[in-house]
Every structure is written in structure tokens, then in C-alpha cells.
Amino acid sequence: xxxxxxxxxxxxxxxxxxxxxxDIEKGQRIVIIGPSGSGKTTLLxxxxxxxxxDEGSILMEGKEVGYHxxxxxxxxxEKPHVxxxxxxxxxxxxxxxxxxxxxTALQNVMEGPLTVKKEPxxxxxxxxxxxxxxxxLQDKKDAYPAFLSGGQKQRVAIARALAMRPKLMLFDEPTxxxxxxxxxxxxxxxxxxxxxxxxxxxxxxxxxxxxxxxxRVIFMDNGRFIFEGHPEDLFSDRxxxxxxxxFLQKVL
Amino acid sequence: MLISALSLLLLIxxxxxxxxxxxxxxxxxxxxxxxxxxxxxxxxDEAVEKFMQVPPPVPGEDAGVFVRSRMEAARILFSKKxxxxxxxxxxxxxxxxxxxxxxxxxxxQIRVAETPEWLKFLKDMKTYxxxxxxxxxxxxxxxxxxxxxxxxxxLFIALGRISRNKAVSSVFWFYIWIFRGTPLLLQLFFIYxxxxxxxxTLDPFxxxxxxxxxxxxxxxxxxxxxxxxxxxxxxxxxAKAIGMTYWQAMRRIxxxxxxxxxxPPVGNEFIALIxxxxxxxxxxxxxxxxxxxxxxxxxxxxxxxAQAAIIYLVLTSIFTVSFRKLEDRLGVYENR
Numbered sequence: 001x002x003x004x005x006x007x008x009x010x011x012x013x014x015x016x017x018x019x020x021x022x023d024i025e026k027g028q029r030i031v032i033i034g035p036s037g038s039g040k041t042t043l044l045x046x047x048x049x050x051x052x053x054d055e056g057s058i059l060m061e062g063k064e065v066g067y068h069x070x071x072x073x074x075x076x077x078e079k080p081h082v083x084x085x086x087x088x089x090x091x092x093x094x095x096x097x098x099x100x101x102x103x104t105a106l107q108n109v110m111e112g113p114l115t116v117k118k119e120p121x122x123x124x125x126x127x128x129x130x131x132x133x134x135x136x137l138q139d140k141k142d143a144y145p146a147f148l149s150g151g152q153k154q155r156v157a158i159a160r161a162l163a164m165r166p167k168l169m170l171f172d173e174p175t176x177x178x179x180x181x182x183x184x185x186x187x188x189x190x191x192x193x194x195x196x197x198x199x200x201x202x203x204x205x206x207x208x209x210x211x212x213x214x215x216r217v218i219f220m221d222n223g224r225f226i227f228e229g230h231p232e233d234l235f236s237d238r239x240x241x242x243x244x245x246x247f248l249q250k251v252l
Numbered sequence: 253m254l255i256s257a258l259s260l261l262l263l264i265x266x267x268x269x270x271x272x273x274x275x276x277x278x279x280x281x282x283x284x285x286x287x288x289x290x291x292x293x294x295x296x297d298e299a300v301e302k303f304m305q306v307p308p309p310v311p312g313e314d315a316g317v318f319v320r321s322r323m324e325a326a327r328i329l330f331s332k333k334x335x336x337x338x339x340x341x342x343x344x345x346x347x348x349x350x351x352x353x354x355x356x357x358x359x360x361q362i363r364v365a366e367t368p369e370w371l372k373f374l375k376d377m378k379t380y381x382x383x384x385x386x387x388x389x390x391x392x393x394x395x396x397x398x399x400x401x402x403x404x405x406x407l408f409i410a411l412g413r414i415s416r417n418k419a420v421s422s423v424f425w426f427y428i429w430i431f432r433g434t435p436l437l438l439q440l441f442f443i444y445x446x447x448x449x450x451x452x453t454l455d456p457f458x459x460x461x462x463x464x465x466x467x468x469x470x471x472x473x474x475x476x477x478x479x480x481x482x483x484x485x486x487x488x489x490x491a492k493a494i495g496m497t498y499w500q501a502m503r504r505i506x507x508x509x510x511x512x513x514x515x516p517p518v519g520n521e522f523i524a525l526i527x528x529x530x531x532x533x534x535x536x537x538x539x540x541x542x543x544x545x546x547x548x549x550x551x552x553x554x555x556x557x558a559q560a561a562i563i564y565l566v567l568t569s570i571f572t573v574s575f576r577k578l579e580d581r582l583g584v585y586e587n588r
Binding site for chain 2: 048050080081084085087088089090091092094096098099100101102103111112115116117144145146147157160161163164
């Protein structure tokens with residue numbers, strides 16, 4: 001469905017993402033793990049065009065999208081409205097939620113379909129209520145974000161992303177900013193989505209969650225994939241890769 | 253005191269002309285001349301005593317000496333600020349001669365002198381306030397027009413200023429640089445007196461609106477730019493992530509979040525604006541400051557300026573309270 005080929009992102013002389021290929025099939029649940037600074041978040045942000053890639057290509061349904069080359073052969077991002085319409089098909093959930101503080105939970109969820117898709121208000125209202133029920137927050141629909149807990153905020157943020165009916169959901173460390181006792185409710189919400197067959201790419205530091213939800217797990221280090229495969233293989237005792245072994249010993 | 257003594261000198265009749273003593277009664281002529289002498293010697297209390305000894309006239313008798321001596325006493329008492337006693341003597345005279353000019357004049361002077369300062373202030377207010385209030389309506393009109401124009405202009409300039417396009421950004425930087433870097437008074441002079449030489453003639457009102465609008469747009473632009481830049485960058489990313497364009501994100505997400513933060517600094521600007529409208533009095537606009545100044549120049553009554561000051565204070569106070577209320581209202585989404 002979405003394919004990344006030879007994607008490179010440099011910050012100065014440092015290659016944050018150093019030529020990776022990633023094929024995301026419909027219904028897949030891909031979890032990316034790895035130490036801090038390994039390029040996981042940068043990779044995720046490039047899938048959503050929030051970060052401009054320096055080399056490589058992104059394909060949607062087999063077609064290259066989002067970039068063209070200038071005369072010197074450098075990648076140039078397409079015009080903003082093209083990028084916006086690509087983004088509207090990919091939902092993103094941020095580590096720090098980034099809910100719109102001046103809107104209620106319901107208004108946050110309704111904002112995308114109303115402003116971007118210009119769908120009729122009654123339909124959007126119904127859709128948003130359904131989504132809030134799905135994330136278990138129907139009783140908080142009129143609450144402003146400042147009056148919600150971290151876990152509740154993140155669930156509203158998930159509903160807000162889902163309201164655009166995206167082909168793909170990206171989760172960028174969705175529980176890293178949460179108090180430990182609030183992590184569970186967010187994971188449960190994501191697991192429920194997984195059960196509904198939503199395609200997702202998740203960056204996380206929660207190994208237990210990765211193991212439970214992923215049907216493919218990727219270990220990233222220094223901008224490269226050093227493992228890609230089934231979670232049971234990654235977490236098994238037979239894992240010999242020294243980098244992965246030391247990392248897992250530290251975090252587990 | 254010197255003046256009353258002098259006037260007394262003019263009033264006294266030469267002693268030699270006075271008629272002879274009437275037996276059995278105090279000699280009123282003698283008392284008057286003795287009193288007059290005491291005044292000349294500076295012994296005022298004693299003089300008053302002498303004047304008061306002149307008996308009231310019996311009906312049919314000439315009241316001239318009585319009136320004159322009581323009048324002298326009243327003047328001395330007035331000069332000593334004993335208004336009540338002085339007024340009593342005037343009343344005595346007016347009972348006999350209601351039309352006596354001297355007594356009436358002194359009585360009026362006493363009334364004026366007895367009026368407390370605050371009452372004089374209120375009386376002046378009654379006289380001039382309607383003129384000042386009428387002029388205030390022009391001040392307010394200028395304030396409200398500028399308040400309507402400058403936020404729109406300010407937002408436009410602020411968005412231009414933060415544009416990633418260097419050329420656009422520099423144009424707006426230049427605008428802000430000019431209008432914040434030169435006195436508003438100079439800008440008003442330039443628009444009203446300078447533009448005609450470039451073939452653009454504006455009436456005072458148009459010139460005032462233009463000057464205030466351009467100037468305040470520049471100030472508000474910098475405040476709004478600060479407001480927009482103070483919004484967490486994550487908000488723009490989140491808006492883009494649900495497919496919004498830059499302008500949709502600005503309109504729906506970023507700018508609305510600045511409103512509450514902008515109220516205190518923008519409120520300050522508008523309070524300054526109320527006072528700054530006084531500057532347009534220099535380009536022939538009749539507003540509160542100019543009206544007050546015109547009356548002051550004609551009357552040299554300092555209370556007029558105090559009245560204008562009070563009107564400005566009332567306006568700025570209303571603004572201060574309103575902006576505080578508005579700030580609370582716009583912050584409903586905050587958990588405090």
C-alpha cells in the first residue's frame with residue numbers, strides 16, 4: 001500500500017535515516033523500536049511529509065508521490081496543497097498529543113472532516129461521537145483538553161486522527177509522555193483499532209506492547225534497520241545480534 | 253486691605269462740612285470720622301468697633317451715615333475673610349436700601365468667596381461639560397475606527413512578517429520599522445501637511461484615521477507576530493497532520509489560540525490609543541483635547557483641563573475593566 005525506497009534524511013553531516021526500505025501492506029501492524037536518536041521518529045515523520053527526505057522515494061499504491069526532482073536532481077516537495085491531501089490520508093498521533101486547546105474533545109475530532117474534507121456538519125458530528133465512543137470518551141465530549149488526563153488526551157488525539165478515515169495510522173511514541181498508570185488505557189485503545197484491521201506503524205519504547213501488537217517488528221539503529229521480522233524472533237533467546245541483545249537487556 | 257482703606261479715603265466727607273452735634277444721641281458723624289481715622293492708622297479691629305457704634309436710623313431719618321459706616325465695617329471684615337459677619341452687615345444695609353450697589357456687589361463677592369472649590373469646579377463643569385462631551389464623541393469615534401482597522405491591518409502585516417518568502421517579509425519589516433520608529437505626531441503632520449505637496453489632500457478626519465490606523469496596525473502587528481510565534485510548533489504540525497493547509501491551520505488553529513494572550517497587550521495599546529488621539533488636535537481635528545484647550549485659552553480656567561483629564565480617565569478605566577473581562581471570557585478553555 002505504502003512503500004519507502006532508499007529513504008535518506010540528513011541533519012548536517014549526520015544521517016538520521018540512512019537509506020531504508022519499508023513496505024507497509026494493508027492491515028499490517030508494524031512496530032519500530034530502537035535506542036533514542038536511531039531515526040525512528042524521523043522516519044515516521046517522513047511518511048507523513050512533516051520531514052522532507054533528502055533521497056529516496058515514497059510510493060502510494062505503487063505510484064511515487066510527494067516529491068519531484070529539480071534541475072540539479074535534488075528532491076523538492078510538491079506544492080503544499082498536494083502534500084496536504086496526501087497527509088489527509090495518513091493519521092498521526094504525537095507523543096505530546098497536540099490537541100487543539102481552544103476546542104472541546106468533540107470539536108477536536110470534528111475539525112479535520114469539517115475544515116479539510118468540508119463534510120456536512122451533522123454527518124461529522126455523528127462520526128465524531130461514534131469515534132469518541134470507540135475510544136471510550138463519549139462522556140468527555142464537551143471537555144476542553146486542559147481538563148482531560150494525559151491518557152484521555154491521547155485517546156481524543158487518536159479519535160481526531162481516525163476521523164479523517166486514514167489508510168494508515170502513525171503512532172509516534174504514543175505513551176512516552178504519559179504517567180505509567182495511564183499507559184494501559186491508550187494501549188488498549190490502539191489494540192482495539194488493531195483488532196479492526198487498521199494499518200498502523202508504531203514507534204514505541206514499550207517492548208511488551210510491541211511484542212503483543214506487532215505482526216512485524218523493526219529494530220532501528222543509527223538510521224538503519226538492523227532487524228526486521230516477527231516479534232517472537234526478535235525477543236527470542238536465539239537473538240544473537242550484539243546491539244539488539246544489549247539494548248533488550250537494558251530495557252526489559 | 254490697602255484697597256479698602258483707599259476707597260474709604262475717597263468716601264469720607266471732610267470733617268468741617270459735617271453738621272453739628274445732636275444732643276442725647278451718639279454723634280454718628282463723629283463715630284464715622286473716628287473710625288475712618290483708625291483705618292488710616294491701621295487699627296482695623298478698633299475701626300470696625302467704631303463703625304458698629306453708629307446706631308440704626310429711626311424711620312424717616314437719612315440713612316447715609318449708617319449705611320456708609322456699616323459698609324466700611326463690612327469691607328474690613330471681608331478683607332479679613334470673616335465672610336459671615338460681613339454678609340450680615342450687607343444684609344443690614346440691604347434691609348434699608350435693597351438696591352444699594354456697593355452692598356449688593358460685596359454680597360456677591362462674599363458668595364463667590366464662600367463657595368467651596370469643588371462647587372466652583374462643578375459649576376464650571378455644568379457650563380463646559382456639554383462642549384467637552386460633544387468633543388469626546390469625536391475622540392471615541394477615532395478610537396473605535398482605529399480599533400476596527402488596526403487589528404485587521406495588524407494581522408495582515410504580522411502574517412506577512414512571518415512569511416518564509418524573504419521579499420514579502422522584508423516589505424512588512426520595513427513598514428513596521430518606519431511606523432514604530434518615528435513619532436505618531438510626525439506621521440500625522442506628514443499625512444495632513446506633507447501629502448498635499450504630493451497631490452494628495454485629505455480632510456483632517458481622513459488624515460487622522462489614516463495616521464492612527466497605519467501607526468496602530470504596525471504596533472499590533474508586532475504584538476500579533478509575537479502571539480503567533482508563541483503558539484507551540486506542535487499545533488501547526490498537528491493541524492497539518494490532519495491534512496490542513498498552512499492558511500487553514502492559521503485561521504482555525506493558530507490565530508484563535510492567540511486571542512486570549514493578545515488581550516492584555518492589545519488592551520494596553522488601545523488605552524494608549526485613547527490618549528494618542530489627543531495628537532490629532534494638532535491637525536485641526538476638534539476632539540476632546542482640542543476642545544479643552546480652546547476653552548482653556550479663552551478662560552484660563554484650569555479646571556477645564558482637569559475636566560478633560562477626568563473624561564480621559566473615565567474612558568481608560570472603562571477600557572481597562574472591559575479588557576480584563578474579555579480576557580477572562582476568552583480563557584474558558586484553560587484549566588486554572
